[in-house]
Amino acid sequence: MSHFLLMVLYALVVSLFFALLWRRGRREQIKLFLQIFLGMVGGGLLVAWLMYPFPSGPPAPIP
Amino acid sequence: MAESGSAPAPQAPAPPVVPAGNAAVAVLSAWLIPGLGHFYLKRRLRGLAFFVLVLVAVLVGCRLEGNLYQVVAGQPLTILATLASMGMGFIYFLLRYALHYQGNIMGAGYEYGTAFLLTAGLMNLLLVLDVWDIVRGKKE
Numbered sequence: 001m002s003h004f005l006l007m008v009l010y011a012l013v014v015s016l017f018f019a020l021l022w023r024r025g026r027r028e029q030i031k032l033f034l035q036i037f038l039g040m041v042g043g044g045l046l047v048a049w050l051m052y053p054f055p056s057g058p059p060a061p062i063p
Numbered sequence: 064m065a066e067s068g069s070a071p072a073p074q075a076p077a078p079p080v081v082p083a084g085n086a087a088v089a090v091l092s093a094w095l096i097p098g099l100g101h102f103y104l105k106r107r108l109r110g111l112a113f114f115v116l117v118l119v120a121v122l123v124g125c126r127l128e129g130n131l132y133q134v135v136a137g138q139p140l141t142i143l144a145t146l147a148s149m150g151m152g153f154i155y156f157l158l159r160y161a162l163h164y165q166g167n168i169m170g171a172g173y174e175y176g177t178a179f180l181l182t183a184g185l186m187n188l189l190l191v192l193d194v195w196d197i198v199r200g201k202k203e
Binding site for chain 1: 186
């Protein structure tokens with residue numbers, strides 16, 4: 001599974017969870033879900049884009 | 064001089080939803096199996112949804128061979144991570160002691176899987192707090 005798909009899946013689970021936990025009305029739930037989901041996915045893509053110019057370097061040693 | 068009728072009367076705290084003994088059952092069951100506390104408090108659909116969400120997080124975490132934390136001597140942060148993982152309740156002990164789940168540090172999805180497993184435990188801890196709030200009448 002690709003990194004992007006895992007990120008989307010993670011954002012989906014977390015945003016669904018908090019929308020159900022923090023809001024009661026259906027409209028508010030959908031609104032919060034979209035806010036968290038798009039914030040996480042969009043934020044992840046933004047950070048990835050900002051890090052793009054930096055070299056990845058050698059892999060970290062396994063402890 | 065007393066003001067006439069403009070001051071609002073102090074609101075009495077909402078009465079607890081369930082008696083004290085049953086409150087302990089609700090909180091304990093919420094920790095033991097994700098969503099069971101909500102189910103017990105007659106929030107059945109929400110309880111089912113929480114159960115599915117936590118279970119999905121656990122299954123993805125296991126599929127990616129993430130780390131199911133246990134305390135490591137000399138690494139105090141593993142205590143916190145273990146407590147967070149144990150938040151998933153019965154599932155933690157099922158994975159650890161019945162299925163002998165270990166995770167695989169060489170696995171490609173190890174870090175992602177660890178994040179999913181930790182998130183599952185933390186989500187269930189939040190569910191326990193939510194059940195506690197419902198029991199105390201602070202949430203519906």
